[in-house]
Amino acid sequence: GENVEQHPSTLSVQEGDSAVIKCTYSDSASNYFPWYKQELGKRPQLIIDIRSNVGEKKDQRIAVTLNKTAKHFSLHITETQPEDSAVYFCAASGGNDMRFGAGTRLTVKP
Amino acid sequence: DVKVTQSSRYLVKRTGEKVFLECVQDMDHENMFWYRQDPGLGLRLIYFSYDVKMKEKGDIPEGYSVSREKKERFSLILESASTNQTSMYLCASSFGQLRGEAFFGQGTRLTVV
Numbered sequence: 001g002e003n004v005e006q007h008p009s010t011l012s013v014q015e016g017d018s019a020v021i022k023c024t025y026s027d028s029a030s031n032y033f034p035w036y037k038q039e040l041g042k043r044p045q046l047i048i049d050i051r052s053n054v055g056e057k058k059d060q061r062i063a064v065t066l067n068k069t070a071k072h073f074s075l076h077i078t079e080t081q082p083e084d085s086a087v088y089f090c091a092a093s094g095g096n097d098m099r100f101g102a103g104t105r106l107t108v109k110p
Numbered sequence: 111d112v113k114v115t116q117s118s119r120y121l122v123k124r125t126g127e128k129v130f131l132e133c134v135q136d137m138d139h140e141n142m143f144w145y146r147q148d149p150g151l152g153l154r155l156i157y158f159s160y161d162v163k164m165k166e167k168g169d170i171p172e173g174y175s176v177s178r179e180k181k182e183r184f185s186l187i188l189e190s191a192s193t194n195q196t197s198m199y200l201c202a203s204s205f206g207q208l209r210g211e212a213f214f215g216q217g218t219r220l221t222v223v
Binding site: 001009030034043044045046049079089091093094097098099100102103 | 151169214
């Protein structure tokens, strides 16, 4: 099955700085790549996703890039704010399954 | 609003007990998933289902089984609970791969003593 690796496991930035989280996947048939944010004590929620026919997608301060050849995709958060502090998960799906990375704990220091 | 509801928020069970975790979704989603969440290990896929009575093993199916008798309900069964199954269990559902976003339940914190 699909294997998703995510780095770094923890990330600490100053408010206003940018944050980048990277993921790789193993199955070239994967064609859907969502990112989820999980705040403490809450369920994961989708923040942005990208499909394999697109190289980049942006939504306000967050963007995702996909390199199909290298089988990696990244989440970029600009102008970070304290409320961005959470655990972020990447995932990959090629059919009916969906597999997640191990998560990145992002801390934004005021 | 999509709703994925898990039957219990917290459960405490004894070693060797048979445990049922229930998940219901109200969006007519084809796909349903059970994940286990442990610190540092992320969300690990236990089982998923893409249709009624259909199931597929995920990455850590040992010690678990599932049942999907109705489209809206997906049950996770621990045949004989063990202490290493103490964890947070998350259910999710989604449409098929063409509309891939998965919606999660609130989670069940299971403690096996």
